[in-house]
Amino acid sequence: MTADSSSATVVGVDFGTLSARAVVVRASDGVELGSGVAEYRNAVIERTLPGSEQPLPADWALQDPADWRAALGTAVREALLDAVVDPATVVGIATDFTASTVLPMLRDGTPLCETPELRGRPHAWPKLWKHHAAQDQADRITALAHERGETWIERYGGRISSEWQFAKALQLLEEDPDTYRRTERWIEAADWIVWQLCGAETRNACTAGYKGIYQDGHYPSAEYLKALHPEFGDFAQTRLAGVPLSALGSRAGRLTRSAAALTGLPEGIAVATGNVDAHVTAPAARAIGPGQMLAIMGTSTCHVMNGDTLAAVPGICGVVDGGIIAGMFGYEAGQSAVGDIFAWWIGQGVPETYLAAARKLGMNLHEYLSSRCASQPVGAHGLVALDWMGGNRSILVDHHLSGVLVGLTLATTPEDIYLALLESTAFGTRVIVEAFEAAGLPVTEFVVAGGLKRSRMLLQIYADVLRRPVSIATSEQAPALGSAIHAAVAAGLHHDVPAAAEAMGRIEHGAYTPDPERADAYDEMFAEYRTLHDYFSGRGPGANDVLHRLRQRRNVATRQEGR
């Protein structure tokens, strides 16, 4: 290393759904010196494979590993230029990725889709996190786990998602056994990209735990897997295991010559173990202590929180030892749709007069609708909504639920409904917070990162509904900063992630505090939400399973219609 540690810099790269974003960060204090962004050429592959006319089935979502590689080079080089630093000052690099984005590859790291004879097979390509075509497999994985009494199923809120590794791998096996047999390893993109940097296979504790059902030192048993499919029994043993799990913040290896050529970084610098975009954000927001729940709020919300103890929280996405920070139990929960719901309502359209007024004021429609209901007393709209327009992840773990809007009158305005939808997502969050607390995990601070952290009205509602201070992750590139923090640890500049987070992370504590009077009113509204939540969940005595029946009827009718 040519630089001393006070001027040493690190690079963090955040691989999102459509682009990769790199930052160059001063390792001593986390100051972001420059950034770069590169979009994926093929973005999300949903209709046809690149260079093919053959349509993909419904609910498929693939990506091209060549895009990731290219974006890595472009984004890092752009960030270095933007930072105006000597690349020689860079002592480490770390990456985070969407998950479970997972691909079949050869033992040498070659993605199957890059072998000429398999390039035309959809199943040879990486399946993006939002590939939702393995629901049938996920359902069977879940059912069999309960049937056999597998202990790990409760660590995942009682349900394995169609987005995760096993569902996607089983779909591959069942729909394209030939390609499955050619699959030597099944790897998260989070680990594959690290391979591109350091030239070796690693497996990070985060994706292995949350997406790979790795619990208490092992993957699901061969007997269990064999019961799913005769040929699936050795899947974990042959395609996943064989490499020790790496703790987050550990060094995966050193930057290879070819990766140095790709990125413009010095050969031999530290490369950190892979990580996931949501989880890596926690240290960037200094939200890693027990009781600090970090919510990454965007189109959907992901909640991550550390705990000292292992507790059973119903309906969470997962709890993983070392899943966020080595040495602590990392809990993850989620809301399927949040910003997506607000955008959906805006997309229903608002009156032409609103459009004209918003344009005149130079506001977008979110801002304009917010301005029209900002001073409304709690409950003045007379509405309560269930925020299930995208299903419910936590705590019901049911993607076949749908949204409900209660209390409409002829005087109900578009901004009334908009406000009720904002509130509904806060109520949904409160259900999750209460589930954590009921399981013995107090939530003392609610920290927000992600695009919605800029919505002041929304966050005040969250503070009031949750009756807790709402803090803000102040970095505009929080995931990439989180990766940079891990890079600094892997490079040995900080002795562990908590120390690096303390030095390099940034948070505005208590940016929003509850208004006691509004909080009292929201307590009453939340009681209504909770009653409707239980009624429309379709579970338990007195509940109504109407949402599932409507979904079922819709599915039959739309097949009939061919839409």
Place this chain on the structure above:
Amino acid sequence: MTADSSSATVVGVDFGTLSARAVVVRASDGVELGSGVAEYRNAVIERTLPGSEQPLPADWALQDPADWRAALGTAVREALLDAVVDPATVVGIATDFTASTVLPMLRDGTPLCETPELRGRPHAWPKLWKHHAAQDQADRITALAHERGETWIERYGGRISSEWQFAKALQLLEEDPDTYRRTERWIEAADWIVWQLCGAETRNACTAGYKGIYQDGHYPSAEYLKALHPEFGDFAQTRLAGVPLSALGSRAGRLTRSAAALTGLPEGIAVATGNVDAHVTAPAARAIGPGQMLAIMGTSTCHVMNGDTLAAVPGICGVVDGGIIAGMFGYEAGQSAVGDIFAWWIGQGVPETYLAAARKLGMNLHEYLSSRCASQPVGAHGLVALDWMGGNRSILVDHHLSGVLVGLTLATTPEDIYLALLESTAFGTRVIVEAFEAAGLPVTEFVVAGGLKRSRMLLQIYADVLRRPVSIATSEQAPALGSAIHAAVAAGLHHDVPAAAEAMGRIEHGAYTPDPERADAYDEMFAEYRTLHDYFSGRGPGANDVLHRLRQRRNVATRQEGR
């Protein structure tokens, strides 16, 4: 009479909320020869009295009797000109009116608001049917009737409306006792306008029964009224009674010289007893037989049906002996909001692209949204709605209920919701039809009049949901034609209203017939509606009173806000 009966004509005048509409009709066969319309100068008086700056309280709605008189003259003269008939051929005139639109007057027929010293007193003016400021009085009238076990209360579905005669009169007494004491008679506009034509007070069986609680030969007792207010005991005796009730179609008198001068009609022709716009439509649609339910569908829906027997139907508006046709029991039910709900949704706005597409196709938004969902299989939208955005008249009789929308997803479109709202009003109608049948009054045909009869998609949905043929009142001026039918009877050209209806009324039987497959699917959707209907009504075991709590909170919060 100068004309023989084959060329004799009659005039019918329909007094609506904003205008009066007159038709000149050939008495032998009902052919409409010409029509005229005149708007009321002061329309609905909701903000300030004419010539005054003093604001009226919330929920008030008044009208000016001078407007009615002027519109009568203008509309009839215009119709005569349009018909190009010799006025000497006209042998009778009849009118129908909105109800309960009711006014205080002197014994000689002078409206109190036309006495100079009371012109500035809001309570001296006619209260329009949709004056809703007497809810408190209506609630007490209802409660006391139940408390005292008054037998008539069940004839009104267990509840007296704030729109009716007694609630409005009690409000007058309590809020302006001075004006109350100056009130010598309290009269429906339906009867007052007849007085303007024939110069004498009459009371028609329809408004006396439905709006004046006249049952089994008498009004509510003096003891009951006194218990409402010490000074109210003699109200019915002094302000309502004293004139025998007139059967519908009977002759109230003969056209006075001054009325002849106003209208351009011959002095001395027959003037029929007053009537109500909804009820008078039944003979115009030839929908007067038991089992023929006539629905006048517009912003709201009014259902009228004759029965041979007196039955207790829960939640109806009223049952009145001779209330529609002399000699039969006339039943009335209602849905508080129908077209209003569709207009509300359209008014929420639809995407700009929809607006542009509709304009390009020369469609209004109702037509455009309909065209986008016309071919949808039943249930493809995955939605079910409760049509209570304007409260629920029948069968819950609860104006504090509100609407519910269930099954929303991020893929739900504006036309999906539009279609679900159309369907919800059909489900609401089915609840009413089933209540009639459960009470022993079979409904064999559903006949539609009113503005919504032009909505083909809506009526096919009604046919499918009701599993009954839907017929159409073909006249475009059905209420005015209905009045003309009564004029012909009053003039002696037909021996009774059924005979006149047979000769002059028009109906297209079975314009829409149920599609068995769609009807089966709607049976299942209706079961969902019914379950939610019972749950959200807030009544009975397992129900949720959330709608009332939301309304209560809204009322408190909006008072707080001062909006």
